[in-house]
Amino acid sequence: MKEIIVSSLMCSFLWAAAAPEDDRFKGGSYDGWDRDTMSVSAGLGGALVSLASAGNQVFDFTAANPALAALTIWAEDPAGTITNGGTMRISMPATWACRFDTGAAVSYSGDASGKVGAASYTDGGRTLSIPVTADFVADDTLIVSGLRLAELRLVSADIRYLELDFNGDGARDKYDAYSLTVRTLWPGGSYDGWDQYALTESTSLQALARGSIFMISQAGRLLRQGPLTSP
């Protein structure tokens, strides 16, 4: 009787060791993705929708209402999240105090341009709201043109991304694939070693020979650099 019990336990152990592993997921720790290169894109469930400007964009903070490149919303697999009666929202980066130019007219193109209504600016001009008038299906593309920025003076030099809420719940779902950069031109100040005007030619901070003299035009052009000599 004792031998029978032991044999039973051994069989149970051997059966457990030979059980096939669960091969449905082959990703690495915490990466959420398959370890093999896939021939088509895939997500971990849910909708696949992207927002992409035509490229990275750079603006001086002094620019007055500069135009933004066209934005493309690609509903690769909307999974029933962009439907008739819903609203998509394109918003300024949350940490930037600037807004869209609410006087700029927006137009649509792309094969889903007939599935949306007239856009309007909301949230004090920080958001462009796009009403959805027909269900989006896989591979639908909506291109939004005509947007302009306003009040870039309220933004510190930084790099941020436009945001998209495509399922209409008021929360951001995607960032723009390309960046917006706002830069400042440093005009120089007392004792900082730089001219107060933007230079038209590159220069560097070098130790100066005692008695050096610079001649700079009012337009900021370096006219002469050299030792101070007697007239």
Ligand SMILES: [Ca+2]
């Ligand atoms: Ca959302």
